[in-house]
Amino acid sequence: MVGRPYDEERDLAAVTRMWREVGWIDDSDGQAAGLKTFLSMSKGLVADVHGEAECLVHRSVGTVHHTGTDLPLCAISAVTTSHVGRRQGLASALMAEALAEAVEEGAAVATLGFFEQGYYDRFGFGTGPYQHRLSFDPASLQVPVPDRPPVRLGAEHMREVHALLARRPRGHGSVVLDPPQWLEPEWSWLENPFGLGFRADDGRLTHALIGSAKDEHGPYVIDVLAHEEPHQVLELLGLVKALGDQVNLVVVTEEPAGIQLQDLIREPARQRRVARLAGGSGALHVTMASQQDRILDLGACIAAVEVATPVAFGLRLRDPIGRFGTWGGIGGEHTVRLGPTSSAEPGLDPDLPVLDASVGAFTRLWWGVRPASSLALTDDLHGPTDLLADLDAALRLPTPQAGWIY
Numbered sequence: 001m002v003g004r005p006y007d008e009e010r011d012l013a014a015v016t017r018m019w020r021e022v023g024w025i026d027d028s029d030g031q032a033a034g035l036k037t038f039l040s041m042s043k044g045l046v047a048d049v050h051g052e053a054e055c056l057v058h059r060s061v062g063t064v065h066h067t068g069t070d071l072p073l074c075a076i077s078a079v080t081t082s083h084v085g086r087r088q089g090l091a092s093a094l095m096a097e098a099l100a101e102a103v104e105e106g107a108a109v110a111t112l113g114f115f116e117q118g119y120y121d122r123f124g125f126g127t128g129p130y131q132h133r134l135s136f137d138p139a140s141l142q143v144p145v146p147d148r149p150p151v152r153l154g155a156e157h158m159r160e161v162h163a164l165l166a167r168r169p170r171g172h173g174s175v176v177l178d179p180p181q182w183l184e185p186e187w188s189w190l191e192n193p194f195g196l197g198f199r200a201d202d203g204r205l206t207h208a209l210i211g212s213a214k215d216e217h218g219p220y221v222i223d224v225l226a227h228e229e230p231h232q233v234l235e236l237l238g239l240v241k242a243l244g245d246q247v248n249l250v251v252v253t254e255e256p257a258g259i260q261l262q263d264l265i266r267e268p269a270r271q272r273r274v275a276r277l278a279g280g281s282g283a284l285h286v287t288m289a290s291q292q293d294r295i296l297d298l299g300a301c302i303a304a305v306e307v308a309t310p311v312a313f314g315l316r317l318r319d320p321i322g323r324f325g326t327w328g329g330i331g332g333e334h335t336v337r338l339g340p341t342s343s344a345e346p347g348l349d350p351d352l353p354v355l356d357a358s359v360g361a362f363t364r365l366w367w368g369v370r371p372a373s374s375l376a377l378t379d380d381l382h383g384p385t386d387l388l389a390d391l392d393a394a395l396r397l398p399t400p401q402a403g404w405i406y
Contacts, residue, residue: 001097003045003047003093003097004045006039006043006046008036008040011046012039014046015053015080016035018056019080022083031188033188034189037185039058041179043059044056044058044059045097045101049082049090054084055080055082055090055091055094056080056081057097057098058078059075059101060074061102061107061177062175062177064109064402065170065172066301067304068304071109071300072108072109072300073108073109073111074102074296075110076095076110076111077406079091079095095123099123107297108304110294111128111175111292111293113291114290114291117292121360122320123294123324124329124360124363125292125293125294126358126360126363126379127289127292128364129173129289129399130287130288131254132254132285133252134262134265134284134285135284135286136268137250138241138244139241140267141237141238141240143237143238143264146198152195152196153196153210157195158182158183158186158187160208161197161208162180162181163180164206164208164228165404169228169230172398172400172401173398173401174401174403175402192213194210194211194213195208195210198232206227206228207235208224209226209236210223213247217247217248218248218249218250219251221253222240222251233259262285268284271284293363293364295359297330298334303342303343305366306342307396309394311387312336313336314335315336315354316354316356317330317332318331318358355382356381356383357380357382361375367397367400368395368398368399371392373392
């Protein structure tokens with residue numbers, strides 16, 4: 001074992017220095033306090049160099065929703081290596097140890113936000129879906145401005161916002177991370193943060209937005225749009241429209257689930273052309289995958305699948321994490337049966353066609369990130385043409401969308 005559990009008394013100063021060194025927080029006391037809260041609310045492993053922590057892997061627990069089932073989730077919420085600790089294999093060793101601990105605790109899926117595609121493939125992670133980031137003039141939103149004033153939200157309301165996110169409608173791929181203080185450090189790390197929302201007659205927070213106000217005229221960057229009912233998103237966007245009296249640019253970092261935001265923006269192509277003529281990139285809508293996921297418990301994950309079209313196959317799965325030696329992974333031969341109820345059993349049925357895949361590629365198929373026939377072209381997944389077609393027909397899943405900052 002390379003790592004040891006993070007200990008606040010021993011390690012907080014070293015990890016704070018590390019985060020400042022890599023530019024994740026500034027020198028302010030407020031951002032350091034946010035880091036202290038972040039480190040205390042979940043579990044961390046650190047690796048020492050010269051007697052001090054120089055690498056940290058932090059993980060959080062929660063759930064992720066697959067079709068009709070909530071599965072126990074491990075979110076790798078930070079991987080940080082100082083300048084002193086680089087290129088010594090510390091982050092890789094801690095990652096493998098953190099995943100092994102998560103498996104022991106019952107996690108079925110692991111997820112993380114990556115700094116670059118490919119690095120976490122060595123641990124069996126596969127690239128997640130595209131996320132949609134939109135930049136636009138808030139005055140161009142084609143929604144009514146609310147006829148009632150919102151309430152102002154601050155750091156003291158972040159647990160309420162967390163509870164609101166936790167009870168939001170759960171779509172495919174949606175994530176909830178457990179610690180009720182999860183958003184408190186996020187608030188402290190925002191530049192000039194602001195929050196607005198609405199309450200019910202009983203005082204309950206029903207829908208809210210959280211973001212940062214960069215300058216007088218923007219961009220205002222909105223990171224959270226939380227709601228109990230889908231229609232409440234429109235009222236939140238009405239608040240965004242009201243900002244258009246002063247603000248010229250708003251960025252929504254993740255399009256709300258179930259909404260094509262461009263439907264609500266007037267003259268989006270014109271806005272793009274004007275931005276380009278003014279010397280900008282002209283980018284109104286940017287899509288990029290920044291999340292990776294991997295299956296930790298094959299049986300639990302397959303059991304969560306509910307599809308109308310049955311398909312059965314042998315699965316020969318390769319898991320690269322076994323080479324780290326901490327946990328052997330889920331590689332091997334399995335028989336998978338998908339349908340209204342689904343299962344995975346050890347061994348191959350000789351009467352069934354066989355799918356060969358890495359765990360990262362198979363996770364992408366299981367999520368519905370890409371169809372089998374597409375993954376056979378671009379990822380490490382291979383099988384008979386008829387089997388790929390059957391999987392394409394069976395796994396017609398909604399696009400997974402986390403809807404959570406991590």
